[in-house]
Amino acid sequence: MGCEVAVRHGACAAGYADLPGIGTVMIAAFPSLTDDGPGLIARYARGADYHTVVAARLEAIRDELGVIGTVRVDSSPVPEVMAARMAGVGKTGRHGLCIVPGYGSYVALGAIVLDRGQGSGFRGQLLTDAGFCGGCGECVRACPTGALGGERLDRERCLSFITQAKTLTAVQEALLKAHPRHWGCDTCQEACPENKNAAMTALPEFNASGAVREYCPGMDIDDRAFAWRGRDVLERNYRLSERDTP
Numbered sequence: 001m002g003c004e005v006a007v008r009h010g011a012c013a014a015g016y017a018d019l020p021g022i023g024t025v026m027i028a029a030f031p032s033l034t035d036d037g038p039g040l041i042a043r044y045a046r047g048a049d050y051h052t053v054v055a056a057r058l059e060a061i062r063d064e065l066g067v068i069g070t071v072r073v074d075s076s077p078v079p080e081v082m083a084a085r086m087a088g089v090g091k092t093g094r095h096g097l098c099i100v101p102g103y104g105s106y107v108a109l110g111a112i113v114l115d116r117g118q119g120s121g122f123r124g125q126l127l128t129d130a131g132f133c134g135g136c137g138e139c140v141r142a143c144p145t146g147a148l149g150g151e152r153l154d155r156e157r158c159l160s161f162i163t164q165a166k167t168l169t170a171v172q173e174a175l176l177k178a179h180p181r182h183w184g185c186d187t188c189q190e191a192c193p194e195n196k197n198a199a200m201t202a203l204p205e206f207n208a209s210g211a212v213r214e215y216c217p218g219m220d221i222d223d224r225a226f227a228w229r230g231r232d233v234l235e236r237n238y239r240l241s242e243r244d245t246p
């Protein structure tokens with residue numbers, strides 16, 4: 001498929017016959033790692049905004065393939081991690097993220113939702129029989145808040161979701177104070193053996209504006225994924241994290 005050249009890890013398709021008006025969801029994983037050092041901003045958000053990068057790439061792929069469909073990033077009618085598993089793009093980790101061989105979970109997912117009747121010839125293949133990671137549990141043990149302790153991710157206790165929330169409970173404020181983060185959280189991914197030696201992205205768009213590891217009040221946040229909830233959320237995260245930041 002021609003699009004494999006553009007995204008480095010290809011796009012496959014999975015059929016979702018039950019969704020009205022939708023024939024196929026094509027899903028692609030784009031390597032996004034620009035900087036592997038420690039920081040208070042999660043690695044996925046350090047480079048240019050993946051929404052913009054991925055959407056532009058997928059629109060080009062769609063046009064190259066000559067299919068009719070809508071490009072979606074973080075807004076697919078089928079959860080993107082699940083679609084990636086079904087299409088054989090990556091397996092699903094215990095931490096709930098997509099893991100792609102060679103790139104680990106440091107990928108940005110996007111979808112082309114094809115109109116019914118489009119793309120019936122595209123099919124993916126599962127990477128493993130079940131499409132899930134081996135369940136070593138390193139991510140569960142590493143999580144500082146216990147958010148992975150139950151059967152599924154507890155978003156109320158997950159720092160990645162907490163740093164994106166407009167309002168926080170007292171418990172969430174305490175969690176963020178105890179475990180400083182300006183945006184997102186990589187701890188479970190850092191612990192994952194699938195991310196050892198994960199390749200840096202070769203997509204120049206992600207590196208175009210330089211990696212940012214921390215938020216600083218007043219900094220230019222244009223074209224950054226960590227800006228999508230607005231500056232007030234970042235200022236709050238900064239304030240709550242400041243006291244404990246080494």
Ligand code: SF4
Nearest residue numbers: 093133136137139192
């Ligand atoms: S750390 Fe282990 S259990 Fe967690 S996602 Fe990675 S491989 Fe799966």
Ligand code: SF4
Nearest residue numbers: 143158159185187188
């Ligand atoms: S992102 Fe952080 S808080 Fe959320 S599950 Fe992973 S380690 Fe836990």
